[in-house]
Amino acid sequence: MSAPLLQVRDLKVHFQVRGAGLFAGTQALKAVDGVSFDLAAGETLGIVGESGCGKSTLGRAVLQLLPATAGSVAWLGADLTALDKTALKAQRQHMQIVFQDPLASLDPRMTAGDIIAEPLRNYHPDLSAVERKDRVKQMMDQVGLLPAMVNRYPHEFSGGQCQRIGIARAMILNPKLVVCDEPVSALDVSIRAQVINLLMELQSRFNLSMLFISHDLSVVRHISRRVMVLYLGRVMELADRDSLYAAPRHPYTQALISAVPIADPDKERAKPRVAVNDDLPSPLNPPSGCVFRTRCPKATEICARVSPPLQSAGAGHEVACHHWRD
Amino acid sequence: MSVLDIKNLTVRFATADGEVAAVSDVSLSVGKGECLGIVGESGSGKSQTFLAVLGLLAPNGRATGEVMFGNTNLLAADEKTLNGLRGDKLTMVFQDPMTSLTPHMRVGRQLTEVLIRHRNVNAAAARDQAIAMLRRVQIPEAERRFDMYPFELSGGLRQRVMIAMAMLCGPKLIIADEPTTALDVTVQAQILDLIRRAKDELNTAVILITHDLGVVAGLADRVGVMYAGRLVELGDVRQIFNAPRHPYTKGLLACTPRLDDTTVGTMPTIPGQPPNLQRLPTGCAYHPRCPAVMELCRVERPPLLATPTGSLNACFLENAS
Structure with a gap:
């Protein structure tokens, strides 16, 4: 196996927020709290979790769109968090992002062609207008947009087409890494499958690495090679796709998987459910020890005292739970 | 005996570009204690159909046809009759629990208001009943939540409050429009359990509108599939999922990623x-999207007809095969 493209080590992103009350000091909201993983070239890592688990913050911190509080993000061996602005800009062309809301992430006053060409203007100002236009049209063709629509504005496109524009913009510089932050969540069922296929096709054609952030465990299963489960900013479980879905070790992963409705009436009605109690605790005041213990059916006294480290539970399978063997 | 009987419902909107039919000629009914799932993509008319039923269409919308709720034709009823039914025998749960609760009113008052208006009870009795209902929808510390504002509650709790409100007066029919779409998956499972219990314990009819086929598979007894404002297939939940007849239903099921699907x-x-x-x-x-399109399909619209298994299907293939 080749050296990983991306090595994230003990990454922390803490936000300072004002506490309740007029004279309260600031408190740290630990959105991402000590996340480590490797990403190889051409690999897709799915990142799942419920709202507020830090999955989007993690994606942005990897791209240095948010400053990391601690930890390192090594890109081909060089630490991105230590780079200055100019050096970081040079690296940025290799890493791109696709956002959730296809319309809101496109400038309404720019044409599709201008939007897709913007990264080229930024990084390859030497290209002539004709060359630029050619590359834009080529890219539009590759993402399934009619090149003839190059002069249209975002509002003239459907949601699925807007997402294709966003993908074309991310792909035009031939990046090595694309962070997809809920790229299909806003799309209709019939369009979602088309965009998933497009992402998978682009990935194999350009040997892309992807961080695929989603709350939808079914979509993540389809597109990822490995999957990371986040809860309150911490990694609960990280495993190969089939291993995670077939034999989840962490009680939170088990609860998540058992809660996903399956489009089959007999299976859906017969399946056992792992119950979790209560809603998410406040991320400002997370539980001591294991952050999941307040909702965990297996929690015991040790879980309140000791935060479980991520430990190996078989080949390529890591889990952060004191009781995963039970 | 059906609780709600919709006949030939058409909903048109007057827009700057002329009149648009959002719902065309929809007929369906739902019986006591039954859950009817309505699935379709955005713009299929699934929400507008039931906003018309509730008399909640936007001002430029107009509904024609007949919607019988008991002995009342809801489309012909005046505002007073509708107000007497809505929130009492006919209730609704909307997608976004933040925007469907009044932000400046305590949760308790929003609940007791329903009882005081429809049940003519005094404030103390209304409070007791409301708190009992909050417990019933498994809201922890119900007394304390009763005095809170909606913004103080999480999304899951707010949706529980909405369901409590919808169940307060013992409704005959609950219309739930994407009730769990804004919620996390573990919370979604709990909310669906609540709806299931309302249906089983109170024998309430439920109409569950959603784009999520998995949600429908778990809860619905019958399923209607809508496309471009029309009902294209309607049948028993197992028939729809195990032996879909309409090419659109087949397509939807095929392109839905499933958690239990190991194919890559x-x-x-x-x-x-x-x-x-x-x-x-x-x-x-x-x-234009159908893999089994025939010459006839391009010129004539297939009517929604009964199939040998008793379901309804609007496709010429049905008759051809």
Whole structure:
């Protein structure tokens, strides 16, 4: 196996927020709290979790769109968090992002062609207008947009087409890494499958690495090679796709998987459910020890005292739970 | 005996570009204690159908046809009659629990208001009943939550409050429009359990509108599939999922990623995109995307007809095979 493209080590992103009350000091909201993983070239890592688990913050911190509080993000061996602005800009062309809301992430006053060409203007100002236009049209063709629509504005496109524009913009510089932050969540069922296929096709054609952030465990299963489960900013479980879905070790992963409705009436009605109690605790005041213990059916006294480290539970399978063997 | 009986419902909107039919000629009914799932993509008319039932269409919308709720034709009823039914025998749960609760009113008052208005009880009795209902929908510390404002509650708790409100007066029918779409998956499972219990314990009829086929599979007894404002298939939940007849239903099921699906690689898709209601294709609205399209489909619209298994299907293939 080749050296990983991306090595994230003990990454922390803490936000300072004002506490309740007029004279309260600031408190740290630990959105991402000590996340480590490797990403190889051409690999897709799915990142799942419920709202507020830090999955989007993690994606942005990897791209240095948010400053990391601690930890390192090594890109081909060089630490991105230590780079200055100019050096970081040079690296940025290799890493791109696709956002959730296809319309809101496109400038309404720019044409599709201008939007897709913007990264080229930024990084390859030497290209002539004709060359630029050619590359834009080529890219539009590759993402399934009619090149003839190059002069249209975002509002003239459907949601699925807007997402294709966003993908074309991310792909035009031939990046090595694309962070997809809920790229299909806003799309209709019939369009979602088309965009998933497009992402998978682009990935194999350009040997892309992807961080695929989603709350939808079914979509993540389809597109990822490995999957990371986040809860309150911490990694609960990280495993190969089939291993995670077939034999989840962490009680939170088990609860998540058992809660996903399956489009089959007999299976859906017969399946056992792992119950979790209560809603998410406040991320400002997370539980001591294991952050999941307040909702965990297996929690015991040790879980309140000791935060479980991520430990190996078989080949390529890591889990952060004191009781995963039970 | 059906609780709600919709006959030939059509909903048109007057827009700057002329009149648009969001719902065309929909007929369906739901019986006591039954859950009818309505699935479709955005713009399929699934929400507008039931907003018309509730008399909640936007001002430029107009509904024709007949909607019988008991002995009342809701489309012909005046505002006073509707107000007497809505919130009492006919209730609704909307998608976004933040925007459907009044932000400046305590949760308790929003609940007791329903009882005081429809049940003519005094404030103390209303409070007791409301708190009992909050317990019933498994809201922890119900007394304390009773005095809170909606913004102090999480999304899951707010949706529980909405369901408590919808169940307060012992409704005959609850219309739930994407009740769990804004919620996390573990919370979604709990909310669906609540709806299931309301249906089983109170024998309430439930109409569950959603784009999520998994949600429908778990809860519905019968399922209606809508496309471009029309019902294209309607049948028993097992028939719809195990032996779909309409090509659109088949396509939807095929392109839904499933958690229990271990296949990798390219997913089946439905080509193209849902039609613009202002420029509907001729004939069957699905024909430009249909893998089994025939010459007839381009010119004539297939009627919704009974199949040998008792379901309804609007496809010429049904008759051809």
